[in-house]
Amino acid sequence: MAKLISIVTPCYNEEGNVEELYRRIAKVMENLPYEYEHICIDNCSTDSTVAKLKVLAAQDKRLKIIINARNFGHITSPYHALLQSHGDACILIASDLQDPPEMIVDFVRKWEEGFKTVLAVKPESEESTVMFFIRKTYYRMISRISEVSLVNNATGAGLFDKVVIEILRKLQDPYPYFRGLLCEIGFPIATVPFKQPRRQRGVTKNNFYTLYDIAMLGITNHSKVPLRLMAMGGFLLAIISMLAALGFLIAKLIFWNSFQLGVAPILIGMFFFGAIQMLFIGLLGEYIGSIHTKIRNMPLVIESERINFDVPE
Structure with a gap:
């Protein structure tokens, strides 16, 4: 029996991207020798995202949807969806298409080589030069003060073996710094570099508060x-x-x-x-x-x- 791969895509007000996201993921998985489930967790969108997902889910039972009662934020919602997966490996990518679904092939290849954790890293990006510089500076700083070695420029997208997911379930962290947890677990981490494209549709959900939140989370969770x-x-x-x-x-x-x-x-x-x-x-x-x-x-x-x-x- 073919192994199962779970693909998790968290979304919030992504009505312009979810249909293309679904199609591109389905196209990629057609060429891989694995069964798959596509778990889309919606963080209480206020646009037509959920309606479009329900139409797709009615046509394809591999598309599974979790709808949150309210917006629980950009940290806990994706993490919850990962823990609901049932696959031999779980892949997390953003629904804004800035993490190209085509990277799934590279993730799986690294997994087949024996890596239990694979992370996407963006050594270059089409986002604003100032924001990219701030992100790189932060990751360099947090890597120096952290008690464990972190992966610079990791986006959070990647593949995680079911062994890693089971460890995360046992941790029961209610507000995790996900990238740091993966490094604390200790398995060797493979990286897949890519040039992050500019967002084509919709508006980014990141603002100063969300970026500050995750920055402070990385510091308080992983450094004294x-x-x-x-x-x-x-x-x-x-x-x-x-x-x-x-x-x-x-x-x-x-x-x-x-x-x-x-x-x-x-x-x-x-x-x-x-x-x-x-x-x-x-x-x-x-x-x-x-x-x-x-x-x-x-x-x-x-x-x-x-x-x-x-x-x-």
């Missing part, structure tokens, strides 16, 4: 370096403050009548130390927020509907 920098920075600033105070005292004692401290240094010092304190408190808040999210143990998503999951494989 910021916490230790706070402790060392506080100690260093205390020493500098004491030395500055001693210097001012000596200057005042030597030049008692002529030395005037003035208001400007006091204000500058107050604003500087106030800013440092706010930065440290903010970083501590991120770590505390991460802990709070995990101890609540909320489900990844709440589903409102499933389609075609009751169909025998």
Whole structure:
């Protein structure tokens, strides 16, 4: 019996892309010697995405749909869909077609070579130069401070053997940094480089908050370096403050009548130390927020509907 490959495509307001996405995935899988299921998880779209998916699912029982009760965000929704897969391997790609479905062939080839984890990486991209530079800088930084070696420029798309998926099920992480978890598991990771195309239809769902969210998630989940920098920075600033105070005292004692401290240094010092304190408190808040999210143990998503999951494989 042929092995089963699960293909997961998370979507939100992708009415202009889901039909082409379905066709391109079906075309790729026609040329591979595997059975497949296509799991599309919709994060409570407000356009006609779900309606179009239901039409396709009525024609092809291999297309399975999960509809979330509300928008649960870009982190938990794809992760939940991965855990619902039943394949010998599971492939995750974006539904905006910026992860070309044709990469599935390269993912499967690496899997057949024995890799349990395969990740797509984008050493170059057609997105804005500034955003691409910021992403590369972030991944370089997080790789240096992380407790495990991370894959630079990974998009999150890739193939994961059923062994990896089973480990992820046991972890029960309610708000995972997925790329970091894959590296923490420890299996050798194969990479598939590609040039990411520009989005052709629809509007990107990423904004400053979502990008900041995933950036801080990567830091708080996989590094204690910021916490230790706070402790060392506080100690260093205390020493500098004491030395500055001693210097001012000596200057005042030597030049008692002529030395005037003035208001400007006091204000500058107050604003500087106030800013440092706010930065440290903010970083501590991120770590505390991460802990709070995990101890609540909320489900990844709440589903409102499933389609075609009751169909025998």
